[in-house]
Amino acid sequence: MDAQLLAFVAVAAGMVALPGADFTVVVRNALASRRAGLATALGVVGGLVVHTALAAAGLAAVLVTVPVLFRSLQLLGGTYVLYLGISGLCAMRRRARRATAGAGTEAEDEAEDRTQPGLGRALRQGFLTNALNPKAPVLFLSLLPQFVPDGEPPLPRTVLLASVVVLLGLLWFPAVALLVDRLGRWLRRPRTTRAIEGGSGTALTALGLVLVTGPLLR
Incomplete structure (x- = not known):
């Protein structure tokens, strides 16, 4: 393995591990279940496949150099991340109300059930969160060469x-x-779950707002 490849592995590892929307969505869904967390993780990897394939084919250069296309992706991705963030904050509020009341109504129970992602939904959330990230084409185009x-x-x-x-x-x-699932007994305590949902919801909402309201990245 040559020195340049070793250096790239180190840089890429830091890039992948850097906490962001992908990390937040994986953690949140892994709290629901291990299978949902793994499905979300595979969805994120699917998004990485799209971005790396576009960069290898040179198509990402077109996206970056056409402002309208890039801004459209920026708005679409930001809106989706914003939606995930607001959904997390709403889930936290429902849990807080139920904890205060001691028990939830049937309607609240059904609403809570709908926030638990199935495997298909979790996979889709992971994929869209990564694939709609407008910064990824810029990153790969500037890094790989x-x-x-x-x-x-x-x-x-x-x-x-x-x-x-x-x-x-x-x-x-x-x-x-898998780590989140391993720590599940502690992480799934009602107070801890609400704190994680609130933190992840706030982080995703902030990221979404930055993407939607931010200037065109060049």
């Missing part, structure tokens, strides 16, 4: 680097889901 040695054909090397990112995601996000 720096680790292609001079004189080497760019496509094979770019595909290799993209595969490294996907592999790291496949290791990291399921590990996060």
